[in-house]
Amino acid sequence: MASAPSLTEAALRRALLEREAAGLRRLRRLVDGPQGPEVVVEGRRLLAFCSNDYLGLAADPRLAEAAARALRRHGTGSGASHLVSGHMRPHHELEEALADFTGRARALVFSTGYMANLGVVGALAGRGDTVVEDRLNHASLLDAARLAGARLRRYPHADAAAAARLLARAQGRRLLVTDGVFSMDGDVAPLAALAETARAHGAWLVVDDAHGLGVVGPGGRGSLEAAGLDAAAAPVLVGTLGKAFGTFGAFVAGSEALVETLIQQARSYIYTTALPPAVAEAAREAVRIAAAEPWRRERLRGLVARFRAGAAALGLPLAPSGTPIQPLIVGEAEAAVRLSRALEARGIWVPAIRPPTVPPGRARLRITLSAAHDEAHVARLLEALAEAWRGCGGG
């Protein structure tokens, strides 16, 4: 009988070496200075196309000023969870601003998007219930269903008919859960079809629009606005504050009853310290700017169109996406890493995204654009891609 693998330092080191050999070792890079189109990575200035700072707000001085004012007024820490003594005026005002921005009755601030998803799915589904999810949903949504102890059923990407078949066989309470904009692919979920499917099967539709809010839709209200759907179609909306809103944290927006239920039952809300108040104040300023400065979205759309036209002229296999997430599908992990290194040699930073974050054989460069970029930046990216792609045997 084979003995159970033991937990030793040597075993950990061996597993790390195997990961490295397969081109799957995950790396952190040290960044100096603020986020922006140009960042200093381990002493070298690179033009970055990899952050989720879609509106270019992460280093906006108005957000820093809002945070600085709040630091002086409210201090650094919230001191406790919301239900003990940590629910401070900046959290309350941020929630009001988010409810207003999303057009929902209420919003509830969570510490991260990961926790918002664990909290909302766990509060609405448990043992005996069914959570139906897109295969390519964010890891936190898939983890949330597993942690809730619900039956998790996954459908092929963006296939509303397959979702309907799973819901037809579902037991208990039913949730239909999808990313609004898919984080690694940039495409938008078929929300109208999913909303209709959910309605027909007595399920609630949960939309995690982490990558759509602030960016997609005429007013930046996200992929539901773009699809012309209201709160009745998608009663649960999850958003994050660390992407287009340039700060940190997340929220769930919905009805009075939904938010009160989450306050009572979402364990990732109840058992954790509230956000630092200064972060909440910076996020509120970001929400104000996202509504007041539509030019950021217009500029972003122009840059996306310019990039796609340039990439098409070069014959690059971009995934079909109209959002600022523009994946260049490479295939094998090692090839994606080689291409990423070739770009870095030319001063461009786009890390390779590999399995298990994306399916095997679908490794890619996840290129993201931001309103902080300009046309010259996009031209530099295209020029570097043309050379690096040829140098790596593509095209």
Ligand code: PMP
């Ligand atoms: N949902 C989606 C779709 C995401 O892409 C992410 C972040 N990558 C999250 C949730 C988690 O958000 P946070 O980073 O705030 O934990």
